[in-house]
Amino acid sequence: MTNLLRTRPATTPAMSALFDDAATLAHALAFEAELARAQAVEGLLDTGTADEIASACRRLVVDPAALADEAALAGTLAIPLVRRLRAILPGDAAARLHRGATSQDLADTVLMLQAKAATATLLVDLDRIRVALPPLAERYAAVPAIGRTLLQDALPISFGLRLAQWHAGIAEAARRLAHEVAANAAVQLGGAAGTRAGLGGKGTAVADRLATALGLAVGAPWHARRGGVAAIAAALGIVIGSLGKMARDVSLLAQNAVGEAREPAIAGRGGSSAMAHKRNQTGCQIAISAALRAPGLVAGIFAGLPAEEERGIGGWQAEGPVLAELFLLAAGSADALAAVAEGLEVDESAIARNLAAADLGDDIGESAALVAMILDNHRKG
Numbered sequence: 001m002t003n004l005l006r007t008r009p010a011t012t013p014a015m016s017a018l019f020d021d022a023a024t025l026a027h028a029l030a031f032e033a034e035l036a037r038a039q040a041v042e043g044l045l046d047t048g049t050a051d052e053i054a055s056a057c058r059r060l061v062v063d064p065a066a067l068a069d070e071a072a073l074a075g076t077l078a079i080p081l082v083r084r085l086r087a088i089l090p091g092d093a094a095a096r097l098h099r100g101a102t103s104q105d106l107a108d109t110v111l112m113l114q115a116k117a118a119t120a121t122l123l124v125d126l127d128r129i130r131v132a133l134p135p136l137a138e139r140y141a142a143v144p145a146i147g148r149t150l151l152q153d154a155l156p157i158s159f160g161l162r163l164a165q166w167h168a169g170i171a172e173a174a175r176r177l178a179h180e181v182a183a184n185a186a187v188q189l190g191g192a193a194g195t196r197a198g199l200g201g202k203g204t205a206v207a208d209r210l211a212t213a214l215g216l217a218v219g220a221p222w223h224a225r226r227g228g229v230a231a232i233a234a235a236l237g238i239v240i241g242s243l244g245k246m247a248r249d250v251s252l253l254a255q256n257a258v259g260e261a262r263e264p265a266i267a268g269r270g271g272s273s274a275m276a277h278k279r280n281q282t283g284c285q286i287a288i289s290a291a292l293r294a295p296g297l298v299a300g301i302f303a304g305l306p307a308e309e310e311r312g313i314g315g316w317q318a319e320g321p322v323l324a325e326l327f328l329l330a331a332g333s334a335d336a337l338a339a340v341a342e343g344l345e346v347d348e349s350a351i352a353r354n355l356a357a358a359d360l361g362d363d364i365g366e367s368a369a370l371v372a373m374i375l376d377n378h379r380k381g
Contacts, residue, residue: 007328009286009332010286010289010290010328010329011328011329011331011332012332012335014121014331015118015121015327015328015331016328018114018117018118018327019114019118019324019327019328021064023114024110024114025062025064025067025081027110027114028081028106028110029057029058029060029081030057030214031105031106031109031110031210031214032053032081032082032097032106033053033054033057034209034210034213034214035098035099035100035101035189035206035210036049036053036054036097037054037209037213038205038206038207038209038210038213039096039099039100039199039206041209042202042205042206042209043202044099044100044199044200044206045096045099049093049096052089052090053085053093053096053097056085056088056089056093056097057085059088060084060085060088062081067081075317076103076104076107076317077103077107077110078098078102078103079103082097085097099198099199100189100191100196100197100198100199100206101189101191102190102192102311104188104190104311104316105188105189105190107188107316108223108316109187109188110320111229111319111320111323112184112185112186112188112216113185113215114327115181115185115232115323115327116185116215118327118331119177119185119327121331122177122327122334123174125331125334125335126170126173126174126239126334127174128338128341128342129167129170129243129246129334129337129338129341130167130170130171130174130378132338132341132342132344133163133166133167133170133341134164134375134378134379136160136163136341136344136346137161137164137167137371137374137375138371138372138375139160140158140159140160140346141158141161141367141368141372142158142160142364142367142368143158143159143160143348143351144156144157144158144159144351144352144355145157145158145162145260145351145355146351146354146355146358146360147162153358153360155360155363155365156355156358156360156361156363156364156365157367158364158367158368158371159260159346159351160367160368160371161367161370161371162249164370164374164375165374166245166249167374167375167378168374168377168378169242169245170239170242170243170246171378172242173235173238173241173242173243176235176239177232177236177238177239179235180231180232180234180235181232182217183228183231184217184227184228184229184231185216185217185228185232186211186216186217186219186228187207187210187211187214187217187219188222188223189203189206189207189210190221190222191203191221193310194223194224194310194311195221196221223307223310223311223312223316224307224308224309224311224312225307226301226304226305226307226315226316226319227305229301229316229323230301230302230304230305232323233298233301233302233323234298234301234302236298236326236327236330237294237295237297237326239330239334240287240290240294240326240329240330240333241291241294241295243287243290243330243333243334244287244290244291244292244333245291246287246337246340246341247281247283247284247285247286247287247288247291247333247336247337247340248284248288248291250262250281250284250340250344251281251284251288254281258350258354259350260346260347260350260351261344261345261346261347262281262344262347263281263282263283263284263339263340263343263344264339264340264342264343264344264345266339266343283336283337283339283340284336284340286332286336287332287333287336287337290329290330290332291333293325294326294329297322297325297326297329298326301318301322301323303315303318304316304318
């Protein structure tokens with residue numbers, strides 16, 4: 001059984017694949033193989049033993065369902081995985097496998113590898129939005145439209161200024177996420193109590209080599225210092241919220257009584273099971289739903305910040321599935337709104353009609369200049 005009927009409508013297959021069982025196991029086995037290789041370079045075990053461990057990591061065949069049952073009982077993936085690897089290794093190599101590492105080292109490193117890969121995937125769709133919106137904002141930079149505050153007619157603005165503000169929010173959020181992941185997606189190698197004991201005084205060198213091999217940042221062990229994970233979660237929450245802002249506006253502009261903009265017509269999207277005349281803003285629905293779910297998920301990550309002493313109980317164990325869900329929601333939202341941004345339908349006659357009905361003139365102030373300023377700032381950024 002899968003849960004695709006529940007998860008697929010909110011995300012993309014590409015993002016789901018980055019967090020599935022196969023990806024998780026691949027990262028976990030890469031951790032063990034590269035740890036052995038790093039230790040061999042530092043003279044903590046011979047090259048032949050490291051090669052045997054790496055070979056076992058390549059050869060291991062695992063039934064994810066059985067391993068999941070064992071991990072549920074053990075409390076961590078590392079325990080049953082290491083046991084299975086040791087069962088196919090000769091005695092000396094089996095004894096040296098996982099040397100100086102603890103289960104949390106594997107779990108945290110796997111999570112950071114997934115966060116880095118997921119961010120690269122997510123930024124592709126965010127860039128689609130960042131490319132699509134500026135030409136639209138420039139096209140409508142001087143087109144007067146009624147501005148609305150507190151859901152009521154306010155003063156005229158340019159329609160392009162609204163689009164430029166969507167672009168700015170999403171671009172800023174994307175840059176923040178990229179920065180936080182680059183800064184905080186670090187290897188974890190501290191051992192049982194975060195001291196790098198059992199590595200002959202070469203723990204830092206081993207950790208640095210492991211980080212380089214896996215493509216992660218280097219640093220001291222961070223078992224009970226969860227601010228980096230929280231920063232990534234917060235940045236994801238802001239990405240999702242920024243996308244939700246655009247989606248909320250488009251859904252309001254698409255109302256029958258407003259009609260100023262709407263999603264592009266896409267076969268199979270936006271119909272009604274009961275009313276053939278309806279054209280629902282389904283892409284916006286995906287993004288708004290994600291924005292409603294994200295704050296609670298981010299709060300859950302924040303709740304784990306006061307970790308107990310050297311390695312906590314319950315907090316870091318909760319982070320993996322929550323961070324994964326945030327990435328899944330962000331991906332679904334970005335993919336849906338990329339299609340909206342690339343095909344947004346703007347009805348200038350409706351914009352003019354609504355402006356005239358408000359009877360507030362057509363003075364858009366410095367809207368056109370602000371559009372140029374916002375777009376220029378984000379081109380430089």
